[in-house]
Every structure is written in structure tokens, then in C-alpha cells.
Amino acid sequence: MNQTVDRDSAVGPEAELTSEQFAVIRELVGDEIAREDLPALETAYRDFRTGMHELKSAFEQLTHAGVKP
Amino acid sequence: MTEPWELGIAEAAGRIRRRELSAVELLGSVVDRLNNTEDYAHAWVFVDERGARDAARLADQQAAKGQFLGALHGIPLGVKDVIDVRGMPTEGGSNSLRGNIAKDDAGVVRQLRVNGAVILGKLQTHEFAFGQGTPPSRNPWDPERYAGGSSVGSGVAVAVGSIPGALGTDTGGSVRNPASVNGLVGLKPTAGAVSSTGVLHVSHTMDHVGPIARSVEDCAALLDGMVEPEALARLGGPVSARLGDLPAPTRLGVDRRIWSEWGVVPGVLAAVENALSVLADLGMEIVELRLPELDLALHASVAISLSEAADHHRERLSHDSGRYLPGTRIMIETGALVSLDEVRLAWKVRTHLRAFLPEAMARAGVAGLVSPTLPAIAPPASAMSSELTGAGGQNSLAAALRMLSAANLTGMPGVSVPCGFADGQPVGLHIMGPEYSDATVLAIAQAYELATPWRTHVPVRQMPAIAASQ
Numbered sequence: 185m186n187q188t189v190d191r192d193s194a195v196g197p198e199a200e201l202t203s204e205q206f207a208v209i210r211e212l213v214g215d216e217i218a219r220e221d222l223p224a225l226e227t228a229y230r231d232f233r234t235g236m237h238e239l240k241s242a243f244e245q246l247t248h249a250g251v252k253p
Numbered sequence: 254m255t256e257p258w259e260l261g262i263a264e265a266a267g268r269i270r271r272r273e274l275s276a277v278e279l280l281g282s283v284v285d286r287l288n289n290t291e292d293y294a295h296a297w298v299f300v301d302e303r304g305a306r307d308a309a310r311l312a313d314q315q316a317a318k319g320q321f322l323g324a325l326h327g328i329p330l331g332v333k334d335v336i337d338v339r340g341m342p343t344e345g346g347s348n349s350l351r352g353n354i355a356k357d358d359a360g361v362v363r364q365l366r367v368n369g370a371v372i373l374g375k376l377q378t379h380e381f382a383f384g385q386g387t388p389p390s391r392n393p394w395d396p397e398r399y400a401g402g403s404s405v406g407s408g409v410a411v412a413v414g415s416i417p418g419a420l421g422t423d424t425g426g427s428v429r430n431p432a433s434v435n436g437l438v439g440l441k442p443t444a445g446a447v448s449s450t451g452v453l454h455v456s457h458t459m460d461h462v463g464p465i466a467r468s469v470e471d472c473a474a475l476l477d478g479m480v481e482p483e484a485l486a487r488l489g490g491p492v493s494a495r496l497g498d499l500p501a502p503t504r505l506g507v508d509r510r511i512w513s514e515w516g517v518v519p520g521v522l523a524a525v526e527n528a529l530s531v532l533a534d535l536g537m538e539i540v541e542l543r544l545p546e547l548d549l550a551l552h553a554s555v556a557i558s559l560s561e562a563a564d565h566h567r568e569r570l571s572h573d574s575g576r577y578l579p580g581t582r583i584m585i586e587t588g589a590l591v592s593l594d595e596v597r598l599a600w601k602v603r604t605h606l607r608a609f610l611p612e613a614m615a616r617a618g619v620a621g622l623v624s625p626t627l628p629a630i631a632p633p634a635s636a637m638s639s640e641l642t643g644a645g646g647q648n649s650l651a652a653a654l655r656m657l658s659a660a661n662l663t664g665m666p667g668v669s670v671p672c673g674f675a676d677g678q679p680v681g682l683h684i685m686g687p688e689y690s691d692a693t694v695l696a697i698a699q700a701y702e703l704a705t706p707w708r709t710h711v712p713v714r715q716m717p718a719i720a721a722s723q
Contacts, residue, residue: 205590212567212589213574213582221583228587232555236595239552243602246546 257282262471276309276327287415293716295389296410300374323368325478331419337451349576359451368478377406385580393713401431408435414712426657428463429669433626433681444664456558469699492692506542506619520675528672550659556599559588626669626681670698671707
């Protein structure tokens with residue numbers, strides 16, 4: 185059910201948030217601000233996700249390599 | 254002749270105790286210095302001169318009867334504006350909190366008063382301590398450069414001498430970063446050592462209230478005055494009394510390979526290598542200790558911090574989102590999107606590092622991990638990138654977080670102590686130790702400080718000229 189955001193003309197076509205995620209943001213800050221923030225949020229969120237993928241992979245590598253506390 | 258405002262905390266407290274200096278006289282000199290520097294520094298958001306004078310007068314009356322509340326009796330201090338001080342504004346650098354007056358003291362402020370401190374006022378912060386936006390505080394070494402953050406007013410005020418010591422908060426380096434940039438000593442204490450009640454949180458897991466001062470001795474005195482008795486017992490008693498207690502032999506771990514991955518610039522590297530030589534000359538053993546695990550800390554820290562920030566700000570954002578800076582809002586919105594799996598992963602990494610790092614240090618027999626505090630000197634303010642989630646460059650908040658957030662994630666204490674200059678800007682040396690080894694990391698820092706001249710460069714007595722356009 186991860187549909188991308190249904191954008192109107194105020195929001196660009198290259199959105200990456202799902203409609204559920206956009207709803208979370210709309211509930212947090214209101215519709216107008218959510219739309220205003222969307223491009224910057226998408227960049228920040230994409231960077232965050234990239235970081236988390238790196239973390240997952242690095243953590244798995246280290247723990248599988250036998251680095252134990 | 255030394256003016257009272259130039260004195261450090263320990264020296265001023267000693268003079269007050271010996272009745273060679275009155276608290277009113279000290280406060281008067283500090284307020285004069287504040288008035289003489291604030292046009293340049295813009296470090297303060299609120300000054301309660303009358304309340305501070307009343308408190309100083311009371312301190313003198315008590316001193317006349319031989320009554321001293323604690324080690325900070327009569328010492329004026331400043332407080333970052335995310336920490337409540339009763340009757341003063343707590344606006345957190347945000348338009349969304351304009352006019353908010355604190356009804357009570359934060360736990361740490363209450364403890365400072367128990368120990369005799371005089372609270373002079375509130376100091377500039379980046380909005381809600383997120384590091385976004387540009388507070389007006391100026392770097393005392395160069396007006397065009399980044400002045401540190403998010404405890405920016407705390408760093409600048411202590412550096413210019415408009416207060417001998419200040420409180421900051423540190424979620425990923427926000428005490429140690431302004432300490433490094435301003436040529437000061439800043440400590441992120443062991444998690445839980447200092448109360449964080451009455452603090453506007455970014456993240457209750459990662460936030461630490463910490464002291465900023467002009468010497469290790471002053472930083473230790475301030476820490477002792479901030480810590481409640483039970484926590485002080487867990488730290489092994491007052492840290493000021495143990496600054497001479499170095500483990501014998503003292504071994505320190507360094508991971509030069511990771512410094513390279515962190516993008517540490519040559520000027521900073523040279524200062525840190527010189528510092529390591531000084532430490533070796535002092536009889537400490539420097540050992541190479543590979544710890545690539547340190548690099549796990551950044552992303553785990555960001556996931557925990559931002560997800561908790563979304564919870565802390567949810568209610569206020571629901572009615573005042575338009576009065577937040579967009580940069581702050583974007584960070585909190587990102588936090589609202591962090592998934593349960595991502596939070597679980599971050600906590601798993603935290604649990605792993607909390608066990609792994611102290612054990613790795615114990616296996617290697619090292620008392621501290623030493624590194625540069627920041628990868629580069631303070632960049633021009635216009636070149637500073639405040640994004641937290643991106644890879645950033647050496648002039649980014651993310652780069653600073655990458656080096657400092659392991660201490661926040663694991664709860665380990667970390668101190669930044671000045672270790673020289675690069676291109677005329679201060680460089681900080683970071684020393685991190687196992688939980689509750691605050692006295693040891695401060696002792697290592699002080700041994701270094703006493704062997705070098707850097708301590709004498711603060712307070713900055715002459716403010717730099719400001720270009721007409723600024």
C-alpha cells in the first residue's frame with residue numbers, strides 16, 4: 185500500500201514519499217506547511233534512508249565478522 | 254592587574270572564600286565586561302542583572318557569617334536558552350516560544366543554586382538545539398566564521414569573558430563543538446550524571462547537559478556544582494579533587510585511519526599530533542587502536558535523536574509549525590518518518606557499542622580514546638552546512654556529529670580541550686573514556702593543558718574588527 189504522494193501542481197512530480205508518509209507529515213505540521221516542506225523533506229529523508237542502509241550493512245558486516253562485545 | 258571578570262571559576266571561588274573578593278564585585282566586573290563585549294558577541298538573549306545582584310548580595314552576607322553554600326558560592330554563570338531558569342524566558346531560539354517564561358528551575362540549575370551559583374541569564378542557542386539557522390552570536394576569533402553550535406552563546410560568552418562558565422546541552426557534540434571552536438574546555442558528562450529535567454529536549458536518550466569553561470579546573474568545578482549527590486557518588490565523588498589522579502601507566506588509544514575517513518584536515522591533524530607528542534612526553538603511552546565501530550554511531554544517533562524529537566515537538570508543531578525555522582521542521586519531519594525497524598536497528602547498534610567500546614578499551618588497557626574534536630577549523634559562517642542527514646563535507650554539522658556522537662550514543666564522557674591553532678583558529682583535542690570516568694578524562698585533559706600554553710589565550714581580550722557590511 186505504499187503509493188507515492190498524489191501531487192498537485194504545487195508539488196513536483198518527483199516525489200518519493202508514499203501517501204501514508206505524506207499523511208503523517210500533514211498531520212504533524214498541517215497541509216500547507218507539509219506541501220511547502222516536501223521537496224526539502226524528501227532530500228533529507230532520502231539522505232537519512234541512505235545512512236540507515238549504510239548502517240545496516242556496516243553493522244551486519246562487523247557483527248558477522250565476529251566483533252562481539 | 255587582573256580584573257575580576259578575567260578570573261576563572263576556581264580562582265574566583267577561592268578569592269570569595271578567602272574574602273579577598275566579593276560576589277557583588279565579581280558580578281559587577283562581569284556585567285561591565287558583558288556590556289563592553291555584547292555589541293560584538295551577541296551571546297546573550299536575556300540578562301537578569303537585578304536578580305543576579307540580589308543573589309550576589311545574599312552570597313556576600315552569607316560569606317560574612319562564614320557560610321558558604323558550595324564550591325560555586327557567588328560565581329556568576331550563564332545558561333543555554335533551552336534550560337529553564339525560574340522567572341526567565343525559555344525561548345529555545347524559536348519564534349514559536351516567544352514570551353515563554355519558565356515557572357521553575359531545571360534540575361541542574363536548582364543544583365547550581367544549592368552550590369551557591371549566581372545565575373546571570375540565558376545564552377543564545379540554535380533553534381531548539383537542532384543546529385539550524387544562524388543565531389547572531391559572533392566567533393571571537395573571526396567575525397566571519399561559524400561560532401559553534403548549538404550551545405553557541407555559551408561558547409562565545411565564556412570565550413569573551415562575559416561569564417566565567419556556562420551550561421550547554423550536547424545531543425551530538427553541541428557542548429564540545431563550541432568549546433573547540435572558541436578555544437575552551439567543554440565536557441559531555443557521563444549519561445545521567447547531570448539532571449536533564451526542565452530542558453527542552455531534542456532527544457531524551459541523547460541529550461546531556463554539560464559545562465563550558467576556560468580551563469579544565471573550571472570545567473571540573475562547574476561539573477561538581479551541577480551534579481546531585483547520588484550521581485556525584487556514582488562519579489566517585491567531586492571530580493575537582495581528582496584531577497591529579499592519572500592511572501599509572503596511562504595508555505591512550507588513537508585510530509588514525511578513521512581520522513582520515515572523517516576528513517580531518519592537515520592543520521588540525523598537525524595540532525593533534527603535536528598534542529599526542531606532549532602527552533607522550535608526559536609519560537602517557539599512545540597506542541594505535543582500530544575501532545571502525547565508531548563510525549556506526551552517526552546514523553544510529555540520528556535515527557534515535559530525530560525519532561524522539563518528533564515526539565517531543567508533536568504537540569507544539571500541531572499549532573505552531575509556521576513559527577519554526579524550515580530547517581528545524583525538516584529535521585523533525587524526517588524523525589516522524591523513521592520506521593520502527595530503523596529505530597530497532599539504531600537501538601541494537603547502541604546496545605552493541607555500549608558493551609563493545611568499553612570492553613575494547615579495557616582489552617587494550619587504554620583509559621581514553623583521543624581524536625580531534627572537529628575535522629576542521631571553524632569554517633566561514635556562509636560556508637557552514639547545517640544538514641544532519643546528508644554526508645556533508647568537513648564544514649558540515651554532520652561531519653562534527655560523525656566524530657562526536659559515539660559519546661552521546663554510548664553515554665561515555667567526552668571532553669574537548671584546546672590543543673593549538675590552525676590558520677589562527679582554535680583546535681580542540683577530544684578525549685573519551687568509559688562511563689563514570691569523567692574525572693579521568695578531565696585529569697588527562699588537565700595534564701595536557703598544564704604542559705601547554707593554550708589556556709592563556711582565553712578570555713579573548715580584544716574583539717576583532719567587524720567589516721562595515723556586517
